[in-house]
Amino acid sequence: MINGLQTFLPRMIERGGGGYVVNTASGAGLVPDSSVLYTTAKFAVVGLSESLHRELGEHGIDVSVLCPGPVDTGIIHNTSSAGGGIAVTRQAELTEEAGDFLKNGTSIDAVGEMVLAGMEARSLWIHR
Numbered sequence: 001m002i003n004g005l006q007t008f009l010p011r012m013i014e015r016g017g018g019g020y021v022v023n024t025a026s027g028a029g030l031v032p033d034s035s036v037l038y039t040t041a042k043f044a045v046v047g048l049s050e051s052l053h054r055e056l057g058e059h060g061i062d063v064s065v066l067c068p069g070p071v072d073t074g075i076i077h078n079t080s081s082a083g084g085g086i087a088v089t090r091q092a093e094l095t096e097e098a099g100d101f102l103k104n105g106t107s108i109d110a111v112g113e114m115v116l117a118g119m120e121a122r123s124l125w126i127h128r
Contacts, residue, residue, distance in 0.1 A: 001045065009056070018060030020119055023049045027069040027127065042067075053124050064118050067127040068111055072103050 001023055012019040028035065029042030049065035056063055106114075106128060118126030 012061055013059050021063045022066055024066045027067050030067050062122050064123055064126050072107055
């Protein structure tokens with residue numbers, strides 16, 4: 001996310017035509033839980049997005065932060081099926097529990113619709 005912002009924001013500002021930035025955090029960026037490092041990273045995305053929202057308005061650039069709850073992306077299955085060396089190995093029961101939690105979450109299509117609706121409303125916050 002930082003690399004994308006560093007790459008594209010100066011160009012967007014220089015171009016002068018406005019634009020839109022949507023950063024993806026998590027519901028964990030709003031409500032802390034026991035995953036200290038994950039929560040810290042997501043709180044950082046929220047704070048950065050709030051600051052950018054204030055700073056970039058004068059350039060006609062809107063900013064939203066997406067804070068979904070669980071989303072059914074298949075990330076646990078797809079990461080573990082990618083082969084060794086890609087992901088940190090976790091206890092099978094934790095991975096299965098996380099997979100079940102996410103599988104019962106919002107569909108990726110519904111999240112996409114949430115993002116579009118949030119952008120159309122020019123909402124800082126996109127969450128359900």
